[in-house]
Amino acid sequence: MGKLEINRVQKSYGQAKVLKEVNISLEEGGFLVLLGPSGCGKSTLLNMIAGLEDISAGEIRIAGETVNDRSPKDRDIAMVFQSYALYPTMTVRQNIEFGMKIRKIPSKERSAAIEAAAEMLQMTDLLDRKPSQLSGGQRQRVAMGRAIVRNPKLFLFDEPLSNLDAKLRVDMRTEIKRLHKRLGTTIVYVTHDQIEAMTLATQVAVMKDGIVQHLGVPQEVYDRPANVYVAKFVGSPAMNIIPGKLVDSEAGATVAFTLPNGKVGRVSGIALSDEARRRYQDKPVLVGIRPEHFTPTKGEGINVGIDVLEPTGPDTLAVFSLGGVEVIARLEPFATAVGEQLCLAVKTDKVVLFDPETENRLN
Incomplete structure (x- = not known):
């Protein structure tokens, strides 16, 4: 696990400022949801934490270490994408195992990690299937399993449920919440869905135009929104x-x-x-x-x-x-x-x- 600190972080593309001095501190084992509409900067911030985007100004620290200049592979993170990003010719077992093979983890350790992740995500009977034989929710579980076996300091989720239907979204929210409770992991999660934010987060950062409008625990954000924008964005029907x-x-x-x-x-x-x-x-x-x-x-x-x-x-x-x-x-x-x-x-x-x-x- 690792504490995440985002200090005065900015992102610009030429003259266009996408992120305007973001400050967030997430304790070890916390679950931060970056919430906002398309174009608010939440995915850009997640990509900067992951090392997929350069930082224009400010500092990002994971477990007390500044990671601004580190490549993604050296940040000890695991990322779950919206698109699953599974290898279609590999089985579920091989998809989960692939990253561990690259890191030259011994075969016995790989097998134990796969079995533990599969049991945790209730997909032991799916290990020999290929992605084409799985439902959307099952594919997302495989993507989560691949992240779990890395045992990283920080998990990053980029709108992982947006491709699922309403029933599956509810089921997968429960799975993610259960996963967080079992592993005690530090998670940063991007979504535009305020129900996901309220049900999953220990902290919510509501964003608009590259600025964090309100950072707080979900009930505080709901009951005492910092401004009219937050009041209208969180809640259905809105305040x-x-x-x-x-x-x-x-x-x-x-x-x-x-x-x-x-x-x-x-x-x-x-x-x-x-x-x-x-x-x-x-x-x-x-x-x-x-x-x-x-x-x-x-x-x-x-x-x-x-x-x-x-x-x-x-x-x-x-x-x-x-x-x-x-x-x-x-x-x-x-x-x-x-x-x-x-x-x-x-x-x-x-x-x-x-x-x-x-x-x-x-x-």
């Missing part, structure tokens, strides 16, 4: 971002919204520092509320008219207007209809406020 106004209240901060009928709705008891309350008093703010943090109530709440209902089975998505924008609430199945009025309470301890200009979190 609602509603224009409002901070007004006076004795019981914590209160925000006011404009309702479709022209009246004003209020949510009180929001945690906010005294400094932020003074600075934003009677000023516009953006109010972040997750869909699941609305609850139907017969007491005090916000009265809204339902525009759309989307039953999903375990819950119902209710769409309505608040603060001049479309808002989604995730509610337990209930008897109502489009056009009816619904009174909704908000879990105020989960509300997040943002500056409307910088879009950074206030509280």
Whole structure:
């Protein structure tokens, strides 16, 4: 295992800056997910860790050693690619064994490592098959087995599940999580899928335009996103971002919204520092509320008219207007209809406020 340190790392292609001073520290045995859309720089950063891309500025350290100028083979890493990259004419056993043969590991050690990896990944009965005889999920297990037998300081995964169907993705997520628990390995994992990030990671780095927008444990990233971009990117449906106004209240901060009928709705008891309350008093703010943090109530709440209902089975998505924008609430199945009025309470301890200009979190 090895600690990973990324210090002030930059990457440029001519005048174009792809990565803009990235700083990340991953403890030994940690699982870091680089999360973001295509073009955000996550795969470039992974390739720089692997030694497949040069570093324009900064430093990358693995297990305390600077690896900027080391070739990929000298970094003690193993990489699992999106495309599996298996040799089609070799059996599963031969594919797993190939790298060990190149490194001149004795035959007895190779056999023991193959058997251990195959048992761990539940593919002992596949060792004599060729890749063409395997499903996509089985091929990805072979690619993982080939990485495991190297016993590296650092595992790198480059969107390994993107070619699989939905059911296989869920199964393989479980396999990867189980693998991490058994081996205690340090892993860096690239994906654009926020479900993979939330379920696998010990740390998530949400990226946009070559900048890490938020680095933290998954629940922190979900509950207290650093800015509006992170709030909207993580979560499905995304966090609602509603224009409002901070007004006076004795019981914590209160925000006011404009309702479709022209009246004003209020949510009180929001945690906010005294400094932020003074600075934003009677000023516009953006109010972040997750869909699941609305609850139907017969007491005090916000009265809204339902525009759309989307039953999903375990819950119902209710769409309505608040603060001049479309808002989604995730509610337990209930008897109502489009056009009816619904009174909704908000879990105020989960509300997040943002500056409307910088879009950074206030509280």
